[in-house]
Amino acid sequence: MLRKILLSCLCLLTCFLPADAQELRANVSVQPSPQLGNSTDRRVFNTLQTAMAEFINNRRWSDDAYAPGERIECNFLLTVSEALGNNTFRASLTIQAARPVYNSAYNSSILNIQDPNVVFQYVEFQPLEFNEQRIVGNSPLQSNLTAILAFYNYIIIGLDADSFSPRGGDVFFKKALNIVNNAPDGKDISGWKAFEGNRNRYWIQDNLLNTKFSAFHDVMYQYHRLGLDMMYEDVNKGRAAIMNCLNMLSGINADQPNSMIVQQFFLAKSDELLKVFSKAPPQEKVRAGQLLSALDVPNANKYQQLR
Structure with missing residues (x-):
């Protein structure tokens, strides 16, 4: 596996450790928002935070063996905004993940997204369970949280794999699709269906598996392996590869304007x-500024300094 070969160079100190760790090293935080008031005992959120961290970090999400130093760094922030009664809550989830750059101490962001449609039921100390064969479980509201977490875990691992080998993430994106196709359904649950919005979980996996966006996977690989990873050896060559990626993204955007996957790329x-x-x-700076301003309109002012 290319990722393991490359990261062995980054993690020499861990090369003598057994390669039996899980894929993710997630920092997890559960925060009640001020608007929640005192309607809920705050201890339940501490328990949930521990349960989420164990669910993400201690479960095997693939058949690959990761050494401890190879685990993907990521952050999950669950902000609880409303108690709906019957141990049911409304929240938003912010997910960030990064990938190390070869021969440097720098981590490059591969995902930075906020999911505002998280409704779940949680009773203090209840285990968080997930079964790929029966995603809905016994209760849609209880299983919705684990389905959402599992979905983003696969997206993270898939994007990371894409950045190390061509189309390396396909198997994980298909697992995310399986979750979407079999997601919990019920009152207040949303984010899994195409008609529920144009910026939700459905459209993330659609863009990642749709052949209309196949060039995006080339971008992920070339940007990181031929671009960032090359910069320690030849800055100009690495930067040229990244410029080529901007040209490819421009082509995607011309064919599929305002797509979620391109916007998410620039958020990261x-x-x-x-x-x-x-x-x-x-x-080269001026050309980059022109491309970036056109592709990433929300940040167009930021790129003016490249003109």
Whole structure:
């Protein structure tokens, strides 16, 4: 596995440790928002935080063996905004994940997303359970949280795998699709269906598996392996590869304007791209600024400094 070969160079100190760790190293936080008031005992959120961390970090999400130093760094922040009664809550979930850059101490963001449609039922100390063969479980409201967490775990692992080998993430994106196809359904549960919005879980997996966006996977691989990972050896060559990725994204955007996957790419990469091209030759810097301003309209003002 290419990822393991590359990361062995990054994690020499762990190469003598057994390769039996799970895929993710997640920092998990559950925070009640001020608007929740005192309607719920805060201890339940501490228990939930521990349960979520154990669910994400201690479960095997693939057949690959990861050494401890190879685990994917990620953050999950669950902000609980409303108690709906009967141990049921409404929340938003922010997910971030990063991938190490070869021969550096730098981690490159591969996912930075907020999911506002998280409704779940949780009783203090109840185990968080997930079965790929029976995703809905015994209770849609109880299983909705674990289905959402599992969905994003597979998206993270898939994007990471895409960044190390061409189409490396397909198997994980298909697992995410399985969750979408068999997701819990019921009152207040949303985010799993196409008609529920154009920026939800359904559209994430659709974009990642739809052949209309097949070039995006080339972008993920070339940006990281031929771009960022190359920069320790040849900055100009690495930056040229990243410029080529912007051209490919421009092609995707021309065919599929305002797609979720392209917007998510820039949510993760805007600051990084600004740094990559800030020291480019003038002509290359201007071209990058033009492309970025057109592709990432919300951050267009940020890219003015490249003009």
